[in-house]
Amino acid sequence: MHRNDFVRQLSSPGGDRRPSRIMHIDIPLLLILIALCSIGLAVLYSASAESIFYVKRQATFMFIGLFAMIVIAQFQPRLWERWSIFIYLCGLLSLVAVLFFGVGAKGAQRWLDLGVTRFQPSELMKIAVPMTLASYLGKRHMPPRFKHVTIGVIATLIPVLLVARQPDLGTSLIIFSSGFFALFLAGLGKRYLLSTALLAMAAVPTLWFYVMYDYQKQRVLTLLSPEQDKLGAGWNIMQSTTAIGSGGLSGKGWTEGTQSQLNFLPESHTDFIIAVLAEEFGLIGVLGMLVLYLLLIGRCMIIALNAQSMFGRIMAGTISLTFFVYIFVNMGMVSGILPVVGAPLPFISYGGTAIVTLFLGFGILMAISTEPKRI
């Protein structure tokens, strides 16, 4: 590490002296995050049948995440740029380790048992892949040349395939889209875009027949006819659309949702929590939530535009776009327009690791947003 990574512009006489700058905190971003977390806890309280236990745990993880975010923000983006390849390689190694020594649940092998704690390498890759690509492409010519595109694609596909085999289709999709966004923002040429689109279309049958597990196919089939699968995912979709629809314009009121409160809605506190929000706060609640999310994404895009380096731009842009993918996939799946893959709703769904990972990403964004201007 470099000395300058820590001792930053504190001593520079012309520097910005506002406390937020000194602490490397982006105030609008922080405010939106706090708002999202608060709403998340309120909805979780209702969705978990008024369980203080879940709310306490979730709040604990949020505080850990906030703290981690602020710590991360103290490091110069340059540091992340330099170290990204190591983080990436460590992530890749541990993904391979998961393949052989991983522990897991319900047929999926996702965790490494480190003795004291368990660690999910695929979570790390959600940040390491865009970071490495941003670092690699940021140093190259814009738009990237064939060789750089190829390396970028390979660096994305290796973790994507490893995670898909665990199997964890949701996370694999997130990693894939982060790699794609990084390439796209780096100025990927039109010819590549066109061929990617064609390849994607050709890939669908291959995935269906050779890569996807039966239960994954079942998820897609369930989307087409939910009544087929009464104890599993189909039941979830039937119940979640009923919950959402019965919320109407203004909802049934906090903790008053009959669908969720009478336990018709499974997984109501994790992946399907948006159905609880939609039932209890109606379309107004859903729109309010979406506006908050868009504000967050908008703020991130502004940070991306103002970033001092190409690395900062690509990284910030990719994080904000990947964040949108989370939201789109989750809200789409719960409302029955996308197949059910395990995808939590950011900051609202119950789940510690996912929350901490999100905050880590925003920590890097804050580091980028408060980087001093290069002269």
Next chain:
Amino acid sequence: MRDSAAFSDPARERIMFARRLLVTAVGTLLLTAVLVARYFDLQISRYEDFATQSNNNRVLVRPVAPSRGLIYDRNSKLIADNRPSYNLTIVPERSEDLEELLADLGEIINISERDIQRFRKRLKQRRPFAKTSLRFNLSEEERAVLAVNGHRLRGAETSARLKRFYPDGELFSHVVGYVGRINERESKTIEAIKYSGTDSIGKIGLEKFYEQQLLGDVGSEQVETNALGRVTRVLDKTGAVSGDNLTLYLDSNLQQVGLEAFRDKRGALVAIEIETGGVLAMISAPSYDPNLFVSGISQKNYDSLLYSQDRPLFDRAIRGQYPPGSTIKPMFGLIALQHNIVTPSYKIKDNGYFYFKGIERPWRDHNFARGGHGDGVDLAKAIVESCNIYFYGLGVKTGIDLLSDYGAQFGLGSTTGIDLPGEKRGIMPNRAWKKGSRGQSWFNGDTINTSIGQGFMLATPLQLAVMSARIASRGEVRTPQLVKAINGQPQPIIEAREEIKISDKHWDYVHRAMENVVHSNRGTARSISKGLTYKIAGKTGTAQAISIDAEDKYDSTKIAERQWDHALFIAFAPADDPKIAIGLIVENGEHGGSAAAPIARAVIDAYMQSDPSAAVAENQEP
């Protein structure tokens, strides 16, 4: 677009990036519009439909528990049954005040402080609206009281479940195993839906090995509930499918006779039906009552089992590893005959000591004090009287490579492949094994120790029985199996590998020698021949539980009983047409002939009395 031109100017890079970001921003807004349209469609356009549906939505889907497959012995005697058991469960969300409810319940039925503690612990791990058990095994009286007071106990419910019951108590505990509550570790590895109707899972033994078959398929029912969540009507039902029933090769009667024969001794016995490889009896003594584990064993009971010096929880039959001692002599004799290393006419003089070139300290015979077995010891005599000196020489001349190669064919040194979890492999030592585990070369001294089944060599009682069966069947190699039929479908007999190639005349010779172990007046097991109406072939063995220095004589009066030698015996019967083969050990029993052989005789007697041909005909699924 100018995308294809290479930029190097930071300002132009920025413009390019801004343009790209704009494209994605538009894309984001478009996709958001799709979401808004979908939620608008559900919440505004189709609001009426869903609101009605939600109001009528008093319909829940509940899992229907399948009943666990039953387990029968070979004569269709039920040895693992399901019996109804009633639990008191609570859904806190449905109660007005949980503390008040607990207090009310405490007044009408017996609820201990411990019940409440455990209940609170379970409460933390459950999912919202899940039923959480407060008391198990309600008596009929308690159920009646709860039913009468039901109206004022909102949130409490009695639920009936089928609970595993083992009618014979300790008789089959090590073989059949038991089911117990799914623990936290297990709950992470099982498929939640398959187990949604039950809270039990096979923990050890057959219950664990055949968990998938025994479990069955969960069903579902759609029930209508009132506003309090109580079921008012069942609308639709997809029945559960019961688990598969297992029929075993085991014979309760043999099992009973065998366990009684052990009385207060510790040890294990395995009896195998030679024709099929089916296990007729499998005993590990002492045993314990598996019913204790079914709905959670108390810490006190568990500790007393766990810390008992007799180790009742330890399955000696497949996990106990003992030096096989002289029981391997018939097998080694066969190898030496087949490879012409000894012939029936080859004789030695045994004066009690065996010297090997270059080694000063001699190996001894067990009767060295009486001057050995004397002149003219041939292979038959060496087996009948268990002469070590003969086998020391035979072992050295045969060499460890052949001994261990054949040992493996007879089933030593690797798991037998029986349908039980946790079987141990024992050790059939050879050069590679010693290099790998000790990092040392193989010495002739090692071969000498191995040639009387001591030294590094270890075998489980099951492996002894398998070896005995393979000798009895003249080299036919069957994998021992417990399950004879699943749902009435006979399971195939498994031939583990090719027949062991040894000439008939050698089999004849060794069989005759083993017969004389029991039926000649010099045989080491002659004490059990009294009153036999058929012939048993056998071989005794003694294995050191502690090592005795070569200069000291083993004297049981000078050492603690727990350090006495183990007594072993292998046998098959009838000697001229073998049907049953046995391997057994009595821990610290001292002499195979006096401690172990009588137990084998008791079991074989019981087998011969029950007409085997009748047993085969009766073996249909009930």
